[in-house]
Amino acid sequence: MEPVLVAVGKDAELPCRLSPNVSAEHMELRWFREAPSPAVLLHRDPQGRASEPAPEFRGRVTLVADGMAQGRAAARIHAVRAADDGDYGCLFRDGASSGEAAVHLRVAAPIVPRLTPWQVAVAVILIVLGLLTIGSIVFIWRLYKDRFREKKSEFSSKEKLLEELKSKKASLHAVNVTLDPDTAHPHLFLYEDSKSVRLEDSRQKLPEKAERFDSWPCVLGREAFTSGKHYWEVEVGDRTDWAVGVCRENVIKKGFDPLTPENGFWAVELYGNGYWALTPLRTPLPLAGSPRRVGIFLDYDSGDISFYNMTNGSHIYTFPSVSFSGPLRPFFCLWSCGKKPLTICSVADGPEEITVTAGAQALSKDIPLSPMGEEPASGDADTLHSKLIQRVP
Numbered sequence: 001m002e003p004v005l006v007a008v009g010k011d012a013e014l015p016c017r018l019s020p021n022v023s024a025e026h027m028e029l030r031w032f033r034e035a036p037s038p039a040v041l042l043h044r045d046p047q048g049r050a051s052e053p054a055p056e057f058r059g060r061v062t063l064v065a066d067g068m069a070q071g072r073a074a075a076r077i078h079a080v081r082a083a084d085d086g087d088y089g090c091l092f093r094d095g096a097s098s099g100e101a102a103v104h105l106r107v108a109a110p111i112v113p114r115l116t117p118w119q120v121a122v123a124v125i126l127i128v129l130g131l132l133t134i135g136s137i138v139f140i141w142r143l144y145k146d147r148f149r150e151k152k153s154e155f156s157s158k159e160k161l162l163e164e165l166k167s168k169k170a171s172l173h174a175v176n177v178t179l180d181p182d183t184a185h186p187h188l189f190l191y192e193d194s195k196s197v198r199l200e201d202s203r204q205k206l207p208e209k210a211e212r213f214d215s216w217p218c219v220l221g222r223e224a225f226t227s228g229k230h231y232w233e234v235e236v237g238d239r240t241d242w243a244v245g246v247c248r249e250n251v252i253k254k255g256f257d258p259l260t261p262e263n264g265f266w267a268v269e270l271y272g273n274g275y276w277a278l279t280p281l282r283t284p285l286p287l288a289g290s291p292r293r294v295g296i297f298l299d300y301d302s303g304d305i306s307f308y309n310m311t312n313g314s315h316i317y318t319f320p321s322v323s324f325s326g327p328l329r330p331f332f333c334l335w336s337c338g339k340k341p342l343t344i345c346s347v348a349d350g351p352e353e354i355t356v357t358a359g360a361q362a363l364s365k366d367i368p369l370s371p372m373g374e375e376p377a378s379g380d381a382d383t384l385h386s387k388l389i390q391r392v393p
Contacts, residue, residue, distance in 0.1 A: 221330030
């Protein structure tokens, strides 16, 4: 009979059968290792008694009796041990008649590999190398993280420095800008030096001109630029509701067309409590501090219009590059009345030489305008010269 091969811990069945195939239901059936050792398993008919199995098999062996009627049976050993390996005998007995058979149980013990010294050394080296690799990766990651922070900080510093240098470079192209009275809205009062302007409730009687703003309270600079780089500064102080920038010379000055790049205006403004770039949807400008003086830089050939906070030298806003055609002129607008003017800084001026305070009365952008030709409340003469305000030294 072929040996029964089983691994440690598994169940093994030791078969036994009669030949010819006759019923063994009323026979004594015994499995044993070495006679006269105690039986591994003893089965008798219902009238007989079965003895206890050997101690080492107690509770671990059962009878498989499905084929007893055909003379087949098996002893099932549960949770085979290494000590169960060996030869087993099977005995059928019916009165004076009996028959035996033998079966060999081969138990395969688990193979525990034995490592040679050099294999242990290799394993230790691999573990050490793995730990060193992990440590190196962690170290490099931390170093990279620190360097990234340094680079980010350095980049921010360089970016700030570049903006400062750009604003200083822009100032090298300073031009002397003055206000053009022929473009001034009738509610705007220009000072005699053509450097300052303020908005009043009263309306002046001024000559009707095609270049004069009749709805928006705006005024242009006299200077027109068709090439090159140009820079000027406007003292806004702590007054509210103003707009400064650049526009095409031929912009529509009649009516309330939006002051946007599509209509030829590139400007920033303080309106209410917020700073804005006058784009079609008005871009909010989150400034670090309120500018008292605004620098405007125009690079006509590069299509660049930039604004700077000259209180701290920071960048305010740059419009997307534009391909200009035709003359461009400085642009100024006031949305609220007050005694203090908006002032164009002279090229040699320093910030401390001009003091401007907030205007007193706020108007909506749709300011009520008196009919053209209405006499000013002050009763001044209707000549343009009389509307020029003497600047108090």
